[in-house]
Amino acid sequence: MREYQLxxxxxxxxxxxxELDSFVSTTDVILVSSNTSELFSDPxxxxxxxxxxxxCFEHSSTNGEKQFRNKRVYVVEKT
Incomplete structure (x- = not known):
């Protein structure tokens, strides 16, 4: 098993x-998963x-503006 501090x-x-939980807790990133809200339910x-x-681009429903967020994004799938 790897060290958790990635x-x-x-x-x-x-x-x-x-490992992903530890990573997103210590790094300014966006994690996208098709596993909905169950991503961290089973460690x-x-x-x-x-x-x-x-x-990624983010759309504001308040003012209708689209803004590019210069933030690392990772897409993950459960195996």
Whole structure:
């Protein structure tokens, strides 16, 4: 098992929910998962990083503006 203190994720690699939880708690990133709200429900479940992006667009429902967030985004799927 890897050390929980990760400073980056690598596309194609698998990580446990425990490792991902530690990563997002200590790093300014966005984590996107098709596993809805169950991402951290099982700490031992494995997830594969399928994509890494430099940022994303966010739409404000308040003022209708779209803004690019220059923040690392990782897409993960449960394995």
């Amino acid at each position: 400073n980056t994720l690598k596309p194609g690699e698998n990580y446990s929910a425990k 031992d479940r494995e997830y594969k990083v399928t994509m890494e992006l430099d940022g």
